[in-house]
Amino acid sequence: MTITNLTTMGESEEELRDKIRAQLERIGENIPDMCYQCGKCTSGCEAMKLLELEPHNIMAMVKTGFIEELINSEIIWTCVTCFKCKERCPQKVAPVEVLFLLKNQAVAQGKEIPVNLSNMFQNVLTQGVVQMPLETRTRAGEGVKREDLNLPELQLPKDPAKFQNVLMKLAMEEV
Amino acid sequence: MAKYAFYPGCIVSTEQYGYEISARRVLSELGIELEELEGSSCCGAPLRHVNLNLTQYLSARNIALADEMGLDILVLCPNCHLALRDAKQKMEGKEVRSRISEELKGEDLTYQGNENIYHILEIFYDNIDEIKKRVVKPIELKGAAHYGCHLLRPSETGGVDNPENPSKMEEILKVIGAKTDRYPERLNCCGGPIYFHKPDAALSMAGDKIAALQGKFDFLATVCPYGQRMYDSKQEQAGKSIGQELGFPVFYLTQLIGMALGIDGKELGLDLNLSPIEKALSTLMAESTVPDPDDEPE
Ligand code: SF4
Numbered sequence: 001m002t003i004t005n006l007t008t009m010g011e012s013e014e015e016l017r018d019k020i021r022a023q024l025e026r027i028g029e030n031i032p033d034m035c036y037q038c039g040k041c042t043s044g045c046e047a048m049k050l051l052e053l054e055p056h057n058i059m060a061m062v063k064t065g066f067i068e069e070l071i072n073s074e075i076i077w078t079c080v081t082c083f084k085c086k087e088r089c090p091q092k093v094a095p096v097e098v099l100f101l102l103k104n105q106a107v108a109q110g111k112e113i114p115v116n117l118s119n120m121f122q123n124v125l126t127q128g129v130v131q132m133p134l135e136t137r138t139r140a141g142e143g144v145k146r147e148d149l150n151l152p153e154l155q156l157p158k159d160p161a162k163f164q165n166v167l168m169k170l171a172m173e174e175v
Numbered sequence: 176m177a178k179y180a181f182y183p184g185c186i187v188s189t190e191q192y193g194y195e196i197s198a199r200r201v202l203s204e205l206g207i208e209l210e211e212l213e214g215s216s217c218c219g220a221p222l223r224h225v226n227l228n229l230t231q232y233l234s235a236r237n238i239a240l241a242d243e244m245g246l247d248i249l250v251l252c253p254n255c256h257l258a259l260r261d262a263k264q265k266m267e268g269k270e271v272r273s274r275i276s277e278e279l280k281g282e283d284l285t286y287q288g289n290e291n292i293y294h295i296l297e298i299f300y301d302n303i304d305e306i307k308k309r310v311v312k313p314i315e316l317k318g319a320a321h322y323g324c325h326l327l328r329p330s331e332t333g334g335v336d337n338p339e340n341p342s343k344m345e346e347i348l349k350v351i352g353a354k355t356d357r358y359p360e361r362l363n364c365c366g367g368p369i370y371f372h373k374p375d376a377a378l379s380m381a382g383d384k385i386a387a388l389q390g391k392f393d394f395l396a397t398v399c400p401y402g403q404r405m406y407d408s409k410q411e412q413a414g415k416s417i418g419q420e421l422g423f424p425v426f427y428l429t430q431l432i433g434m435a436l437g438i439d440g441k442e443l444g445l446d447l448n449l450s451p452i453e454k455a456l457s458t459l460m461a462e463s464t465v466p467d468p469d470d471e472p473e
């Protein structure tokens with residue numbers, strides 16, 4: 001099933017559309033209205049072959065206002081962020097950036113998001129990095145920790161409380 | 176002597192240790208001095224999916240820390256490189272600048288944005304003559320290059336080379352004695368950014384590229400911890416996902432330069448590569464520095 005099948009019942013949500021537009025303008029990106037559906041983005045999309053992501057389709061939907069459907073769909077989480085669509089679009093539209101904003105919107109609405117992303121988010125909030133140093137292994141199968149390798153200590157924010165305060169505040173705010 | 180604030184990034188410094196060890200060792204060999212970017216955090220790139228404010232803030236705070244040191248930033252990860260450069264570009268906008276500067280006060284930081292952000296590939300390329308002069312053990316093999324998406328695109332922000340036809344890695348490979356060639360899958364994504372929530376698709380993407388290289392090249396060189404994670408650390412699983420036996424040597428470019436400069440394999444973290452690099456190494460290095468292939472599990 002493609003995204004379009006999911007949306008035939010959808011209604012245009014002008015408010016959400018305007019919000020995404022305003023956010024795009026704020027981050028310096030063209031709005032999807034500039035897209036003339038040439039399909040160049042989709043033809044080179046790294047997530048198209050295996051995961052059926054069609055960025056030109058996403059642009060058409062955002063333009064028309066089928067935002068809620070996209071936010072509820074798993075499809076927005078398939079983008080590998082290769083940035084080919086942004087690089088190649090003849091209209092200087094950036095599907096990858098629109099997808100970031102759709103995902104941000106999904107998070108803001110409390111939708112379920114891939115668990116590894118919420119874990120990373122938690123880790124950065126609480127400790128400043130996506131994960132604490134892992135034990136890896138050598139080809140010979142021996143366990144290796146960061147401290148075994150004579151590397152300097154991992155850098156972390158000096159004042160975790162202040163760091164967390166700022167991040168918590170920003171996380172609550174819309175883009 | 177050139178000196179930089181060193182920013183390995185989360186994935187390198189918590190998991191891809193071979194990159195950090197070899198980068199530090201080779202840079203010092205080239206007379207490039209590093210200082211730790213004290214108090215640094217995640218660049219925020221992985222949080223773009225969650226909230227772009229956080230990415231902007233996290234990158235800006237790391238740049239502000241480099242401002243305090245008065246040093247340009249040297250980055251290992253293409254994803255960090257793009258996030259930092261993008262944040263710097265956005266800080267040129269009045270609205271973003273004043274909003275983020277206000278928040279930075281919460282950590283007693285001031286953003287100036289005076290310093291440049293360089294990826295290690297740029298540093299190597301700028302020092303290509305110096306590298307050439309110092310080669311003592313040429314890498315006499317045929318190598319393929321993987322740049323990493325975020326090092327090339329979007330070219331207007333993070334790009335360090337031609338976005339559709341880059342050549343800096345190939346030029347460096349030639350200088351250290353290797354043969355190289357372009358190949359059709361060269362700009363394909365490794366699948367890394369979706370590995371944890373779409374593992375099958377990500378592994379197939381990685382596996383397809385390795386399968387295409389096997390038999391045509393002797394090794395793959397990367398400058399991206401996501402790419403290395405997929406092509407090297409997860410090569411076995413990638414093979415399973417495409418139903419093919421894969422056994423292809425994958426190195427960080429830093430490790431290859433290090434070997435060419437005559438640095439011992441141990442000091443380059445070569446025992447941390449999980450792909451069968453012995454295949455390439457046996458012709459290159461004295462046996463004493465190569466971990467015994469018989470020690471391999473299975
Ligand atoms: S490449 Fe640009 S103009 Fe063409 S379909 Fe994609 S977003 Fe629209």
Ligand code: SF4
Nearest residue numbers: 045079080082083085
């Ligand atoms: S950035 Fe995402 S949407 Fe754009 S081409 Fe790459 S995978 Fe497709």
